[in-house]
Amino acid sequence: MYHRSVLLTESVDALGIEGRMDGVYVDVTFGGGGHSREILARLGQKGRLIVFDQDEDALANVPEDKRITKIRSNFRFLENYIRYLGVGMVDGVIADLGVSSHQFDTAERGFSYRFDSPLDMRMNTLADLDAAQVVNTYTAEDLVRVLRDYGEVDAAGKVASAIVSARTKQRISTTQDLRDALERFFNSQTERKFLGKVFQSLRIEVNGEMRALEDLLEGCTRVLSDKGRLSVITYHSLEDRIVKNFFRKGKDDGTFEILTRKPVLPSGEEIEGNGRSRSAKLRYGERTRS
Numbered sequence: 001m002y003h004r005s006v007l008l009t010e011s012v013d014a015l016g017i018e019g020r021m022d023g024v025y026v027d028v029t030f031g032g033g034g035h036s037r038e039i040l041a042r043l044g045q046k047g048r049l050i051v052f053d054q055d056e057d058a059l060a061n062v063p064e065d066k067r068i069t070k071i072r073s074n075f076r077f078l079e080n081y082i083r084y085l086g087v088g089m090v091d092g093v094i095a096d097l098g099v100s101s102h103q104f105d106t107a108e109r110g111f112s113y114r115f116d117s118p119l120d121m122r123m124n125t126l127a128d129l130d131a132a133q134v135v136n137t138y139t140a141e142d143l144v145r146v147l148r149d150y151g152e153v154d155a156a157g158k159v160a161s162a163i164v165s166a167r168t169k170q171r172i173s174t175t176q177d178l179r180d181a182l183e184r185f186f187n188s189q190t191e192r193k194f195l196g197k198v199f200q201s202l203r204i205e206v207n208g209e210m211r212a213l214e215d216l217l218e219g220c221t222r223v224l225s226d227k228g229r230l231s232v233i234t235y236h237s238l239e240d241r242i243v244k245n246f247f248r249k250g251k252d253d254g255t256f257e258i259l260t261r262k263p264v265l266p267s268g269e270e271i272e273g274n275g276r277s278r279s280a281k282l283r284y285g286e287r288t289r290s
């Protein structure tokens, strides 16, 4: 299976498609297409679904359906594409952030410390920056920033020093090289948590995930129609904070109504069936234009 969708019903319910069945909706993180297929099942024949993914593997899954337009691009350019396509305003945007299981479980993509593979981690395989460049060329200060801000790695300074010291002896090219450079920071009990944080921080840096999210949210303010809905699933606290603050600011300046006072979390049953849903949080809101 390419990817098992998280909070599928809840996040698509949030779009309120039944009220605008022939509207225009955008799934900015197509992945395995679970959310898109659910949208299509609820969408009228005159409705339209625009899907984005920056990973071409994902877009190979797009079903044949005259209502779909697929775009291989970073979702930070949402507004540009909506203008280019000439669709006017859109009625709903859904974002299910982070990586898909396919990306995570494909060894050669380098997202996981479970496999020995080149340190890549690019969602967009045409992008210039990969994880090997980050660990081999960033200054110690920049590595500390990445590890601390994006992974909440304890002792980020010491971890950064260990990377700098290892790379002076030999380039760190593979996930195994990175593990070897950091072996004194974890044991078999702490490996999953420690390496999980380090790899997450590098992935966020390589893909510019926080900046892309901020640009996406800004773009949504401009492309959503009156009462258009924005539904966002996040997987770690930094992302969730950005989304929460965006909606709060929107409430204060009158551009959004918050429809989730607290985030919607997966049920115990969903977490049991899909461990990767454990950290998911769904927030949604409605664009208000006076």
Ligand SMILES: C[S@@+](CC[C@H](N)C(=O)[O-])C[C@H]1O[C@@H](n2cnc3c(N)ncnc32)[C@H](O)[C@@H]1O
Pocket (backbone or CB within 6 Å): 003, 004, 005, 006, 028, 029, 030, 031, 032, 033, 034, 035, 036, 052, 053, 054, 055, 058, 073, 074, 075, 076, 096, 097, 098, 099, 100, 101, 123, 212
């Ligand atoms: C968690 S998966 C989405 C899964 C999908 N909702 C499903 O049900 O199958 C996230 C997807 O978003 C894509 N993605 C993440 N950040 C992106 C960005 N800034 N621009 C475009 N695509 C992005 C990834 O390549 C990945 O395929």
